Amino acid sequence: MMTRNNLITCLLILSFVFCYAQDTRIGKISQEELEEMMYAKDTSASAAVIYRMVGVSYRYVENSGFQVITNVSERIKIYNKDGFKYATVNKRLYRDDNDFETMSGVKAFTYNLENGAINKSKMKGSEVFKKSLNKYIDEWSFTLPNVREGSVIEYQYSINSPFNYSIDEIDLQYDIPIKKQLITVTIPEYFKFKHRLKGYLSVTPKYEKRQGKLNFTSKNYDTNNYTRNTTYSSNSIDYFQDATIFSMSDVPALIEEPYVNDMDNYRSAINFELLYVDFPNSERKDYSTSWEKVIKSIYDSSRFGGQLNATRYFKDDLAVLVGEANSEIEKIALIYQFVQKRMTWNGIRGYYSDNGLKKAYTEKSGNTADINLILVAMLREAGINANPVLISTRDNGVPMFPTRNGFNYVAAAAEIDGNTILLDATNKFAVPNLLPTQALNWFGRVIEKKGDIKTVSITPRTLSMEAYMINIDLDTEGSIEGKMRRTCTNYHAYLFRNEFANVEEDSYLERFESENNGIEISQYEISNKFNLAKPIVESFEFTAVNQADIIGEEIYLTPLFFNTTSENPFKLEERNYPIDYTFPQQEKYIVNIKIPSGYQATSIPEPIRIALENKMASFVYQIIDKETSLQIMADVKINEAVIGADHYTALKELFKKVVEKEAEKVVLSKISGNELKENTTGGR
Secondary structure (H helix, E strand, C coil), X not given: CXXXXXXXXHHHHHHHHHHHHHHCCCCCCCHHHHHCCCCCCCCCCCEEEEEEEEEEEEEEECCCXXXXXXXXXXXXXXXXXXXXXXXXXXXXXXXXXXXXXEEEEEEEEEEEEECCEEEEEECCHHHCEEEEEXXXXXXXXXXXXXXXXXXXXXXXXXXXXXXXCCCCCXXXXXXXXXXXXXXXXXXXXXXXXXXXXXXXXXXXXXXXXXXXXXXXXEEEEEEECCEEEEEEEEEEEEEEEEEEEEEEEEXXXXXXXXXXXXXXXXXXXXXXXXXXXXXCCCCCEECCCCHHHHHHHXXXXXXXXXXXXXXXXXXXXXXXXXXXXXXXXXXXXXXXXXXXXXXXXXXXXXXXXXXXXXXXHHHCEECHHHHHHHHHHHHHHCCCEEEEEEECCHHHCCCCCCCHHHCCEEEEEEEECCEEEEECCCCCCCECCECCHHHCCCEEEEECCCCCEEEEECCCCCCEEEEEEEEEEECCCCCEEEEEEEEECHHHHHHHHHHHCXXXXXXXXXXXXXXXXXXXXXXXXXXXXXXXXXXXXEEEEEEECCCCEEECCEEEECCCHHHCCCCCCCCCCCCCCCEECCCCEEEEEXXXXXXXXXXXXXXXCCCEEEECHHHCEEEEEEEEECCCEEEEEEEEEECCCEXXXXXXXXXXHHHHHHHHHHHCCEEEEECCHHHHHXXXXXXX
């Protein structure tokens, strides 16, 4: 029997749904919506979602079973040109060897106000495009027509998925505000899911029990007088459905800040974890399990652990490779470099081999599992204690509960004298204990031969440095010329190589000059571009004009010139998510400035030395007056790869000090005749 409180709750939900539907029917655009110039609650928004409705439900298809149907309808107001990007919809749909998801029922319209009348533009069905990104993912996309500043766009579509054991994550928050949204997920009683909320929005869902009906046709056979007759009958089964309803208003935009591993990890959303499937007259099948069971099921697969047992295909190469190796360390280095050079990553991530390691080895190409499982197999065959490491990449989030989807990547680990060496041969510029940055996501799980599992930290601890040594001659017109030497170590070298190793030098220098206040570079040299064991070292000469202000007989200059930090990267008053620098890092400058003849320093900024709690970050700045020259030392260190949100205010204040201090001027004043004479005779 329904209680009074339950009745009131249901009436409120029905009232909201009714009003919502009345406001948001396709084509019912109001003139007020078109005339709106900005969103009052977020005037910086380039667009805002007027309404959004998402309905996830199950549909029974005879001879196929249940399918997941997702219906989406959205109406969006475009305020300015920055909002035009929201007029293009991209959806990634999944496939496996037998089944695939599809998009259907696409309707899309753009509305503009012209001479006081509402003009409606319809997108053609032929303008929905599908392309294959890889063997597992198709991308469906469409762009609405005739979009301008002030337009209102609306669209709807359905996604049909045969993967009834999986409900995709549903976003509750966009990069733009959402004025109103209603999300309903309705699941038959046969599928038991547990939902989890992600992000920082406070959301309280409503729950309902609903009726469902499963219709099917039965085939009956009747044999009479040696004649077999077939008859058909329609049948139905009533069942319950569990509905979870999220009704939200005035959802704020997710504001992107720098130094986040992936903003989607902090976007408010709903995840659904399948606990079990329990059909009538069938044995219940459990899916919720422990990490140990999840990882064991992965390892026992013929596409994972089963691939590690075959070794014949590489034995001859391995014998030649390690025949003269004198130590385990040398064997690891030789095998790692061999696999890294031989194999080319095809851009597909995953922990299962696609077509088998032998085929990948022969074709010299494969996904992350193909390449790194080959590496593990070769290391084991050479007598090294090596094991695969399951990882969730930065854009896949941190796996919080046991599920196979928690992992999407595999690397390798070699054990020597109690030390773990992490290896990943998919990237041509990675080195031992330096994984590609996409894999740097807190921890991985090592699967050992006996089935034992251990957690290993994959967060870098070693400082990666960018060190600048600069010698500058300053003239009385405010122009400079000089020499610079830049050294990049560890991840800074790795990132440089990945971005610029195969870029033409002229293109690189043109970009470098543009990013550094238009300096002109000559005599450029680079060392160790492809020698991964050594740091990247660049050296060049440069000139630049108008680098100081001349006021009367004084020269005002910012002593780091074009290397000055001009902006605090942290803008928000508060921050809910951690500051993720990916790896500990240091940016250090030592600059020597030759003072023009006849001038002396009459005002120099005070030195500063500040540090966060536990030295998580620090800033040191000092200028030394050497009479004919100045020496500047500026050093910013981030000693932790990840700094918690509770230290955000202190870190923001530190960078405020960096910006303020580096902006302070050195004043050079012209020396009078008497002062000049004293200086030349050592009287200063």
